[in-house]
Amino acid sequence: xxxxxxxxxxxxxxxxxxxxxxxxxxxxxxxxxxxxxxxxxxxxxxxxxxxxxxxxxxxxxxxxxxxxxxxxxxxxxxxxxxxxxxxxxxxxxxxxxxxxxxxxxxxxxxxxxxxxxxxxxxxxxxxxxxxxxxxxxxxxxxxxxxxxxxxxxxxxxxxxxxxxxxxxxxxxxxxxxxxxxxxxxxxxxxxxxxxxxxxxxxxxxxxxxxxxxxxxxxxxxxxxxxxxxxxxxxxxxxxxxxxxxxxxxxxxxxxxxxxxxxxxxxxxxxxxxxxxxxxxxxxxxxxxxxxxxxxxxx
Amino acid sequence: xxxxxxxxxxxxxxxxxxxxxxxxxxxxxxxxxxxxxxxxxxxxxxxxxxxxxxxxxxxxxxxxxxxxxxxxxxxxxxxxxxxxxxxxxxxxxxxxxxxxxxxxxxxxxxxxxxxxxxxxxxxxxxxxxxxxxxxxxxxxxxxxxxxxxxxxxxxxxxxxxxxxxxxxxxxxxxxxxxxxxxxxxxxxxxxxxxxxxxxxxxxxxxxxxxxxxxxxxxxxxxxxxxxxxxxxxxxxxxxxxxxxxxxxxxxxxxxxx
Ligand SMILES: Nc1ncnc2c1ncn2[C@@H]1O[C@H](COP(=O)(O)OP(=O)(O)O)[C@@H](O)[C@H]1O
Ligand SMILES: [Mg+2]
Ligand SMILES: [Zn+2]
Numbered sequence: 001x002x003x004x005x006x007x008x009x010x011x012x013x014x015x016x017x018x019x020x021x022x023x024x025x026x027x028x029x030x031x032x033x034x035x036x037x038x039x040x041x042x043x044x045x046x047x048x049x050x051x052x053x054x055x056x057x058x059x060x061x062x063x064x065x066x067x068x069x070x071x072x073x074x075x076x077x078x079x080x081x082x083x084x085x086x087x088x089x090x091x092x093x094x095x096x097x098x099x100x101x102x103x104x105x106x107x108x109x110x111x112x113x114x115x116x117x118x119x120x121x122x123x124x125x126x127x128x129x130x131x132x133x134x135x136x137x138x139x140x141x142x143x144x145x146x147x148x149x150x151x152x153x154x155x156x157x158x159x160x161x162x163x164x165x166x167x168x169x170x171x172x173x174x175x176x177x178x179x180x181x182x183x184x185x186x187x188x189x190x191x192x193x194x195x196x197x198x199x200x201x202x203x204x205x206x207x208x209x210x211x212x213x214x215x216x217x218x219x220x221x222x223x224x225x226x227x228x229x230x231x232x233x234x235x236x237x238x239x240x241x242x243x244x245x246x247x248x249x250x251x252x253x254x255x256x257x258x259x260x261x262x263x264x265x266x267x268x269x270x271x272x273x274x275x276x277x278x279x280x281x282x283x284x285x286x287x288x289x290x291x292x293x294x295x296x297x298x
Numbered sequence: 299x300x301x302x303x304x305x306x307x308x309x310x311x312x313x314x315x316x317x318x319x320x321x322x323x324x325x326x327x328x329x330x331x332x333x334x335x336x337x338x339x340x341x342x343x344x345x346x347x348x349x350x351x352x353x354x355x356x357x358x359x360x361x362x363x364x365x366x367x368x369x370x371x372x373x374x375x376x377x378x379x380x381x382x383x384x385x386x387x388x389x390x391x392x393x394x395x396x397x398x399x400x401x402x403x404x405x406x407x408x409x410x411x412x413x414x415x416x417x418x419x420x421x422x423x424x425x426x427x428x429x430x431x432x433x434x435x436x437x438x439x440x441x442x443x444x445x446x447x448x449x450x451x452x453x454x455x456x457x458x459x460x461x462x463x464x465x466x467x468x469x470x471x472x473x474x475x476x477x478x479x480x481x482x483x484x485x486x487x488x489x490x491x492x493x494x495x496x497x498x499x500x501x502x503x504x505x506x507x508x509x510x511x512x513x514x515x516x517x518x519x520x521x522x523x524x525x526x527x528x529x530x531x532x533x534x535x536x537x538x539x540x541x542x543x544x545x546x547x548x549x550x551x552x553x554x555x
Contacts (some may be wrong), residue, residue: 163412166418170413240418
């Protein structure tokens with residue numbers, strides 16, 4: 001996030017005429033930024049905000065888009081990923097949208113981006129200070145599974161009553177012998193608030209911990225924003241005798257780049273149903289391919 | 299001996315209806331107090347008021363906790379209050395659906411009270427759950443089954459196990475034998491009697507069944523139209539009832555049985 005655009009109706013040669021910079025009007029952006037500031041001040045705590053209609057439907061990440069629209073500045077370089085890929089329909093549409101209404105530079109390279117909007121993944125390339133990552137959140141309330149009442153859930157957050165949340169983990173171990181929750185694995189932020197990390201694989205949970213980047217979370221339909229400031233403790237729920245662990249692929253390597261420490265997707269590659277394992281993070285995979293070829297040449 | 303619980307001029311109305319009108323009594327450690335009266339006399343309302351499921355209109359509920367601190371329940375800050383109801387107190391609901399999570403296993407139902415107080419060791423939680431299932435005479439092979447596969451009597455005993463796992467000092471029970479077959483009732487009553495004695499529990503028990511209090515209660519409180527019309531040692535009240543309403547209650551039992 002760089003300097004934000006303050007001059008509301010300034011016409012920018014590269015943005016579409018008729019839109020305010022980043023689509024939302026300045027007052028809306030200010031009000032969302034106020035919610036973001038509160039969220040940063042209380043890591044992991046959900047802040048209500050008045051979610052706006054966006055020119056795409058809920059489920060396309062309107063919460064994340066509104067957060068991005070509120071923090072983006074002309075100097076920013078934006079990366080948008082969906083399931084780790086920059087070239088899926090969702091990612092392409094959102095990137096195109098921001099290019100149109102902000103005229104900002106976009107990139108597929110994690111290292112070059114100042115602002116990253118994501119659905120379902122955290123990039124493999126470690127984030128750095130100064131970067132901001134915005135998560136699209138479908139359902140922000142971790143307590144919903146055990147407490148459907150929002151008032152009661154708010155009380156449980158206020159009183160830090162998170163014991164019931166472990167019932168689900170208890171049931172997992174009882175049924176499967178391990179904690180089976182694979183996505184949106186709940187975490188405690190800054191030793192205080194219980195938080196849903198959005199449906200990222202639990203493989204990505206450790207990346208949230210002590211991350212140098214600012215992490216923002218936007219839920220459009222549920223009208224909630226929350227945040228993890230840089231260098232904040234993020235701990236995945238577990239039991240003393242069943243510690244949290246991430247997925248592994250029995251020493252499988254990406255069949256493109258050979259990486260053994262990235263998150264792998266199993267994909268069907270032809271009509272015969274042949275499958276292979278490849279990196280879910282396409283930018284990372286490309287980067288590893290280049291590294292490999294440089295190593296070959298030297 | 300100091301009372302565990304002191305109820306002082308407690309009143310509760312529903313609109314114009316005085317469901318509990320100026321109730322006073324003390325409960326002493328290790329004592330089982332039976333609240334009897336016909337249907338609609340205000341027994342459940344009184345129990346729910348004392349057990350903090352309902353807000354009272356006027357009066358005081360004074361509780362002496364395990365650290366010997368005297369707490370005015372109405373003035374207790376909410377975090378301590380909620381903690382109290384999840385540790386030192388236990389409520390066994392008339393309808394097991396209100397006291398259990400039906401969509402998680404029996405073991406998880408017991409585990410939850412331990413998880414609420416910060417226990418985070420799965421193996422230890424399993425051991426505790428097993429122990430308390432045994433104490434309430436539920437086959438430990440049923441630990442990973444859902445409560446809706448249990449009989450009514452088992453569900454009541456599971457509620458007990460769930461409550462007992464935090465070693466409560468005070469237990470509230472609303473018609474614990476209601477809706478159970480006579481033979482199942484007898485077994486539950488025997489179990490309750492031995493648990494109360496062995497664990498030195500204090501209990502407030504609501505029932506319309508005089509037979510239940512004769513077996514379990516040390517003292518009785520007789521309610522009629524929201525008022526306490528008589529109270530005293532169980533044997534005295536049942537063998538020599540003073541109030542005409544109590545006389546009627548006791549004699550109708552003699553006729554029915
Ligand atoms: N939530 C409520 N709203 C209004 N009236 C109620 C409510 N609950 C109970 N009552 C009334 O209060 C009186 C006492 O009810 P209750 O405490 O359930 O009696 P008991 O348990 O002795 O059968 C009854 O007349 C009942 O109809
Ligand atoms: Mg009742
Ligand atoms: Zn790869």
